[in-house]
Amino acid sequence: MEVQRNFFIFAFLFVSFLVWQAWQNQSFLTSKKNESINSTFGSINEQRNIKKIFIKNDVISLVINMYGGDIEEADLLAYKNTLNSSEPFKLLETTSDFIYQAQSGLIGRDGPDSAIHNTRPLYNSNKKIYKLQKNQKELRVPITWINKNGVIYKKIFILKPNRYDVQIEYHIHNLSKNALKMNMFGQIKQTIHLPEKRNIYSRNFALQTFRGAAYSSNDNKYEKYKFDYISNNQNLHVTTENGWIAMLQQYFAVAWIPKNLGKNTIYTSSLDSGIAAIGYTTPTIDIPPHASGTIESKLWIGPEIQKEMQLVAKNLDLTVDYGWLWFLSQPLFKLLAILYNIIGNWGVSIILITFFMKGITYPLTKAQYNSIAKMRSLQPKIKEIKEKYTHDKKRISQEIINLYKKKKINPLGSFLPIFIQMPIFLSLYYMLIGSVELRHAPFLLWINDLSDQDPYYVLPIIMGLTMFFIQKTSSTNNVSDPFQKKIMNFIPVVFTVFFLWFPSGLVLYYIISNLVTIIQQKFFLSYKPKK
Incomplete structure (x- = not known):
């Protein structure tokens, strides 16, 4: 089997896999509206815009609705909304066409967020704007609500410098004569269908990633749960002593991590207006009269x-x-991160990774070319076998196999490097579209984002030229069938078109890999094996 054929088999398998994966990641959801479960877990409170407070540390800015104390907006200050934008990336959002919120509250018999109250508690705050100051170890933002029985409910948001995790605490002071029973819930809800402004990769099959719910439990370290499952009311109900729930998208996540008070319940639900929710509830806690609970x-x-x-x-x-x-x-990302810490450029680090991978696979590549050279030297004898047993295909196959055995040649040896390189190539692809560190990472000149496609398609064209050169300098010209030869000549064009949409970092890797292959090919194909 010739080098270029193996090369194109590899490329074909890779692109076919990506197309299949992109199809898998698409949500084929109906627009059916489902009934709201209750006011706590349901749609937006109509009074959400009446009263809000703003909380900020070095890296996140939050907007809290005082009705229930839900987080309705979250800006990530260290990340741009788009490559050339001056606005921070908005992760949580509450608008007329898109809802993405992190809710929490107290439910159960005496919980102020219980559905029996048909509304959320309106908390009070001493200030409207809270900001973590320099040299301040933490920012504590308390909001308070007192019920008609004199029970004080205090919800506290705790932010620390340069941290994306927010501590949420409920302090309940039971000044009544009765014991209280309640549970805490945490929930993340999001509109299933993205508006156009947030659906930036909808037309790029190569940059599609999972968007949906996920959870961790005692039985499953990590489990994704698609929006279409929730939309079709195939809902979760998992009991676990540990774990978390999350909403995921490319590069960013929102996750509730409950404190372990016993067995928490993880659930999903389909709300009205096409909104999916994943949440948890804690076990019931008891607060005696004139006592406090947290x-x-x-x-x-x-x-x-x-x-x-x-x-x-x-x-x-x-x-x-x-x-x-x-x-x-x-491990590939860890190695890439080490190189980046030394060099300071992700693109150069990818180039070095390519040389590293080529170095690792060098013994296999050498064996591949040796096998090809030996098989080429046997072509005259194979031709004789075919002419001798023209009408007996089974005998031809058997004689060729015997010839390979006699010469100690493994015809499958030329395939092995292909199957070794494909997982490496795919793992780099996953890393480029999944690691937030590579989001908006520049290389040089016009490549300002290695995780996105080349805006001017220069790298894919260069990649196509290297593929074409590999084909022309290999023995494709020995193909006797004119139709087959035309197909082989057309393949680089096809894959160049596919690579127009791939992350530029991946195309860069492929270019360098091809250049090394050209050098290796020139060296090895001039090698004369020992007879």
């Missing part, structure tokens, strides 16, 4: 930075979803 939870609102997420909750770093090749993508 319930805590953490909320992650930010980029999927693995080293920070794994400190917040066990398995939360798995939301950086590298797919089924995570065991290759994770």
